[in-house]
Amino acid sequence: MLVESHLPPVARSAVANTWRRWHQRDLFRRLWNGDSRLFSEFDLPELADRLGWLTLHNDMPARVPEFEALADQVAEIADDVVLLGMGGSSLAPEVFGEVFGSAAGRPRLAVLDSTHPAAVLAAAARIDLKRAVFVVSSKSGGTLETMSFFRYFWDLAGGDGSRFIAITDPGSSLQRLGDERGFRAVVTAPANVGGRYSALSPFGLVPAALIGVDVGGLLAGAAEFAAMARHPAVAAADLGAVWGTLAMLGRDKLTIHTSERLRSFPAWMEQLIAESLGKTGTGVVPVAGEDLRSDYGDDRAFLTYRLRGEPAVIPWEDLVASGHPVTRVELDEPLSLGAEMLRAEIATAAAGEILGVHPFDQPDVEAAKVLAKRAIEEPGESVPAHPFETVRPQLEQFLAATQPGDYIGIQAYLHGHGAELAGLRTAIGARTGLPTTLGIGPRFLHSTGQLHKGGPDSGVFVQLIDHPSEGVRVPETGHDFTSIISAQAAGDFQALIEAGKRVIRIDLGSDPAPGLVSLASLL
Numbered sequence: 001m002l003v004e005s006h007l008p009p010v011a012r013s014a015v016a017n018t019w020r021r022w023h024q025r026d027l028f029r030r031l032w033n034g035d036s037r038l039f040s041e042f043d044l045p046e047l048a049d050r051l052g053w054l055t056l057h058n059d060m061p062a063r064v065p066e067f068e069a070l071a072d073q074v075a076e077i078a079d080d081v082v083l084l085g086m087g088g089s090s091l092a093p094e095v096f097g098e099v100f101g102s103a104a105g106r107p108r109l110a111v112l113d114s115t116h117p118a119a120v121l122a123a124a125a126r127i128d129l130k131r132a133v134f135v136v137s138s139k140s141g142g143t144l145e146t147m148s149f150f151r152y153f154w155d156l157a158g159g160d161g162s163r164f165i166a167i168t169d170p171g172s173s174l175q176r177l178g179d180e181r182g183f184r185a186v187v188t189a190p191a192n193v194g195g196r197y198s199a200l201s202p203f204g205l206v207p208a209a210l211i212g213v214d215v216g217g218l219l220a221g222a223a224e225f226a227a228m229a230r231h232p233a234v235a236a237a238d239l240g241a242v243w244g245t246l247a248m249l250g251r252d253k254l255t256i257h258t259s260e261r262l263r264s265f266p267a268w269m270e271q272l273i274a275e276s277l278g279k280t281g282t283g284v285v286p287v288a289g290e291d292l293r294s295d296y297g298d299d300r301a302f303l304t305y306r307l308r309g310e311p312a313v314i315p316w317e318d319l320v321a322s323g324h325p326v327t328r329v330e331l332d333e334p335l336s337l338g339a340e341m342l343r344a345e346i347a348t349a350a351a352g353e354i355l356g357v358h359p360f361d362q363p364d365v366e367a368a369k370v371l372a373k374r375a376i377e378e379p380g381e382s383v384p385a386h387p388f389e390t391v392r393p394q395l396e397q398f399l400a401a402t403q404p405g406d407y408i409g410i411q412a413y414l415h416g417h418g419a420e421l422a423g424l425r426t427a428i429g430a431r432t433g434l435p436t437t438l439g440i441g442p443r444f445l446h447s448t449g450q451l452h453k454g455g456p457d458s459g460v461f462v463q464l465i466d467h468p469s470e471g472v473r474v475p476e477t478g479h480d481f482t483s484i485i486s487a488q489a490a491g492d493f494q495a496l497i498e499a500g501k502r503v504i505r506i507d508l509g510s511d512p513a514p515g516l517v518s519l520a521s522l523l
Contacts, residue, residue, distance in 0.1 A: 001339070002330035005242050006320040014249060018241045018354060028238075031349060032230055038353055050360035052192030053345055056200040057222035057338070059190065064216045067202070067209040070165070070185055071106070074210050077162075078107045078133040081210050082123060084149035085137035085203075086113050087275075087446025088195025089167070091268040092204035092341070093137075096213055098264035099334050103212025107133070113443045115145050115488065116415040117472035117481040120152060129157055133184070135207055137167040139195050141174030144373070145442060148474045148484060154181075155475040167202050194360050195446075196271045199341045218338030225339035229346065239343065240350025242327055243273070243301070247284045247355060251301045251325060252456065253407060253435045255287040259310035261334070269344060271447035276348045276359040278451025284351065285407055285451065285458070287435045291426055295433050299405050302326040307334065364454035364499070368445055372491030376479060383490040385465060385507035388515035392522050395462075398504045399432055399523075402460050406434050409452060412464045413441035413489040414508070420516035427523040428462070442488040449492065453499045461496060461503040465489050466512045 007015060022028070030038055036048040052059075074081065083093050090113040097109040112123045134153050138146040150164075157163050161182030168174040170188045178186035189202040198204060200222055205215045229238070243254060254273065256266040266288030277283045287300075292314060301324070304313040308330055316326045331340060352359030386394055402408070408428050412421055421438060429436045439448050452459055471480040496503045508515035 001332050001336060002328065003239070005325065005327040006316070007242070007325045008323050011246055011249060011251070011325050015241050015245045018245045022241070022350075027350065027353065028230070031346070039358055044358060044361070046194065046361040047358060049192050050194045050197070052190045053194070053197035053200070056190070056193065057219050057226055057342065060200060060205060061216060061219050063202070064205075064209075064219070067187075067206050067215060070187070070206070071209040071212070073184070074133050074165075075106055077131070079131040080127040081107045081109050081133050081135060081207065082127060082153070083109065083111045083135045083137055083207050084146050084153065085111070085135075086143055086145045086443065087271060088198050089137035089139065089143075089146070089203050091271055091447070092199035093207035095264045095268050095337070096204065096208040097211060099261055099337060100208070100211070100213045106212035107210065109207060109211045112149055113145065114415060114440065115148065115442055115481050115485040116413070117468045117470040117485070118415040120149070120472055120481050121470060122415070124153070124156060132157075133163050133165060133210075135165045135167060135210070136174060136178075137203055137207075138174050139169050139172070139189070139198075139203070141168050141172035141177070144369070144484070148477070148479075148481065151475045151477065152472070165206070167206055196275055197345050197360070199268070200338060214335060217335040220338070221335050222338040222342045225342055229343070238347055238350060239303070239327060240347035240354070242325070243284055243347060244351035244354030246301045246325055247282070247351070250405070251299055252283065253285050253287050253300045254303055255290065255296075255300055255435065256303045256305075257313045258304065259306040259313050261307050261310060262305050262331070265305060265337075267447075268341075272344060272348050274448040274451035274455070275362050275365070277352055277355055277357055278448070278455030279357050279361075279363060280454065281456060282355050282357060283451050283455035284355075285435070285437070285455070286448070287407070287437055289438060290429070290436055291422075293429065296322075296324060297404060297433065297435075298323075300324055300435065303329070305329045305331065305340070307331050362450045364495075365445070365450050367453060367498070368449060368488070368492045368495040370491070371494045372488045375487035375490050376483060379483075383493055383505065385505040387507050388509070388518055391506050391519070394504060395506070395519070395522065398460075398502075399428070401502075402432055402434060406458045406460050407437060408432060408434050409437045409439065409448070409459050409461045410464065411439050411441055411444065411461055411492070413485055414464060414466055414512050417512050417516055420513050420520070424516050424520045427520040431523040434460075441492065442485065445488065445492060453495055453501065457501070459501060461501060463489065463493055463503060463505045464508055464512070464516075465505065466508045467510045469510055
């Protein structure tokens with residue numbers, strides 16, 4: 001496993017100073033020992049009680065037989081596993097599914113984390129209900145999106161509890177629901193692990209086991225890394241000092257590229273970094289999925305992950321020669337993901353110490369949830385949006401007001417249209433010269449949404465909405481998925497406005513593709 005950073009002299013000196021200070025504070029020993037006083041001298045919510053991720057590699061191996069026994073049961077009755085979740089409940093399973101695929105004789109894994117009615121219908125259309133198992137994954141048991149998905153598929157499955165598995169915290173409303181409705185299994189996870197740090201907990205390991213991933217191997221790799229990382233000479237290679245120090249120097253756009261098989265990994269990294277560090281007006285902005293460019297500004301830092309044997313990711317030597325900091329990580333094998341996830345979690349927590357932020361809470365996520373709930377329960381006047389046919393003057397003025405150091409965040413409350421969204425993203429980047437990010441709503445609300453509202457004021461946001469033709473009722477409620485995603489987009493827009501952020505809202509009508517192409521051509 002290779003980890004190396006190539007830093008310009010000023011950055012190298014600053015990182016060295018960070019390490020001297022960390023040694024004085026005995027940071028790594030205290031972090032491994034779960035000392036929450038590294039982040040605050042006060043007892044804060046979601047701080048001392050959110051450090052269980054540090055010992056998952058030791059705690060979870062004893063439960064591997066439980067997960068594998070459940071996987072054997074599921075393999076007998078299912079060709080498809082559909083994971084119903086959001087954020088920390090869905091991103092790690094998606095990575096495991098993409099990187100490892102399904103072993104022979106094991107079901108396929110699909111992740112549903114969009115309330116767009118077309119996404120819900122597409123998830124249902126891809127499976128044979130009689131040969132499908134649904135994993136309802138929620139730490140609290142009260143996540144709006146997850147429980148709406150559950151009610152929809154519970155109704156489709158005729159209330160057959162043998163087709164459902166819950167993953168949740170002990171004592172949650174989802175645990176009670178699973179017991180009451182006769183779920184095949186209710187798997188509880190450690191309550192002292194937050195969602196975005198839960199990849200090596202049952203939230204990540206159970207879906208991985210269901211498709212035949214060697215979860216014991218993932219944990220073994222993480223344990224081996226943890227044993228080495230307690231030694232200062234190895235810990236000195238940690239990424240957190242680089243991320244945090246570079247952000248303090250103004251290089252806060254952490255641009256992530258991976259080799260092909262790891263292409264889903266940055267989406268998991270996005271939540272971990274953005275939601276942990278983007279608060280109190282500071283943060284690190286993860287830039288994932290952006291095409292290679294030739295106009296990088298001096299607010300960039302680069303991070304690459306490559307699986308050994310795959311082609312080189314980016315021309316990193318040219319970037320280093322141009323004065324950009326580049327960190328390269330090479331994985332020996334796919335099972336090295338367990339170690340790299342733990343390394344990234346440690347790095348994020350350590351970067352939080354540098355930035356002076358609490359890395360385990362998400363104080364600004366709730367604002368959009370509250371406004372969305374209000375919009376669902378008390379429908380009023382719709383939030384105005386610019387029709388794409390007439391938005392050109394407003395969009396040009398909006399983008400012209402940006403400045404160096406900003407980034408453009410495209411927030412697409414859509415389903416599909418990946419090529420058109422990529423084209424728009426490229427056009428905006430070329431027009432402004434700024435870093436660009438792309439989030440699919442409402443998925444990103446549980447990921448980068450915290451950074452958008454609580455992070456630095458450098459974010460400039462383009463919200464895209466459409467008008468789904470399908471209603472798709474949510475059983476056991478008075479809502480449908482169209483009203484839910486519309487309320488989530490409106491609530492997020494209002495939360496950004498109330499946070500003083502720059503945002504423009506564009507209506508793409510009932511067929512988003514022509515509008516996306518038109519917007520790209522305008523630029």
